[in-house]
Amino acid sequence: MASKKYIKLRARLMRDEEIAFGPGKADLLAAIDRTGSISAAARDMGMSYRRAWLLVDTMNRCFRSPLVDSAPGGKHGGGARLTDTGRRVRQRYLEMEAALRALADEFEKDLNKDLR
Amino acid sequence: MASKKYIKLRARLMRDEEIAFGPGKADLLAAIDRTGSISAAARDMGMSYRRAWLLVDTMNRCFRSPLVDSAPGGKHGGGARLTDTGRRVRQRYLEMEAALRALADEFEKDLNKDLR
DNA sequence: CTTCGCTATATCCTGCTGTGCATAACGAAT
DNA sequence: ATTCGTTATGCACAGCAGGATATAGCGAAG
Secondary structure, three states: OOOOEEEEEEEEEEEOOEEEEOHHHHHHHHHHHHHOOHHHHHHHHOOOHHHHHHHHHHHHHHEOOOOEEEEOOOOOOOEEEEOHHHHHHHHHHHHHHHHHHHHHHHHHHHHHOOEO | OOOOEEEEEEEEEEEOOEEEEOHHHHHHHHHHHHHOOHHHHHHHHOOOHHHHHHHHHHHHHHEOOOOEEEEOOOOOOOEEEEOHHHHHHHHHHHHHHHHHHHHHHHHHHHHHOOEO
16 A cells, blocks of 8 residues: 555644644644753754744743743853743643544544545 | 633544545535535635635545546536545544544643633 | 536636744853 | 854745636536
């Protein structure tokens, strides 16, 4: 079988018409946690700093308390760190994602029967 | 509370990098079933005929047997009809969607606590 | 045999998303 | 003080998904 068949799942936490949280933001939080800065995280993920910053900004605005703490100044000066809220929200989101994935997998076999 | 908080869910059946089935295609199938033609369905949904046709084409190419039967000729001549496969796939997809939605709703309350 | 509304397809155009680049201010280390 | 790597922000540009439009051929009904 040369064709790859799979179910692509996406869950987004919405606040009004803004995307408060989603798979991309979850990945970004992980990268920030790993690297200690928004810009390093962006480089690491191959996305523009602008985009990474916008994602962080949206998150922080959408939640009651910010998910990322940031301060200017480079070379061990400023940078960005996950807040407890950030860690908790990401954790809960990943749990939901995993549960949804497991459920979708139960349907996958049946639906794939008809796929070429 | 002026802000609307909700979880936006999307499940797509993929074949290689093509979207074989998803929420838009499910809606389109319903509209085709209702109206009896691709073009009427497109008008009904406020989308371009081009897009509707492309969606149908992708579906039919991705599945072993077509989901939509179509024939040229207007005014009760040609048109489009769902095949049994089309109906069955759509049905199964909707069932999965509903199950995923129900599961996501279980997580929603908890995640919304932190949302503004 | 003309007309109507459809399938099928190509081409052009537009709007949006995200990148690239530029700038300013900042904080720690050297 | 100078340098370095950040945060924070604006703006111009590209790529692309989808809309608008045009055309050709078809089939049943009148």
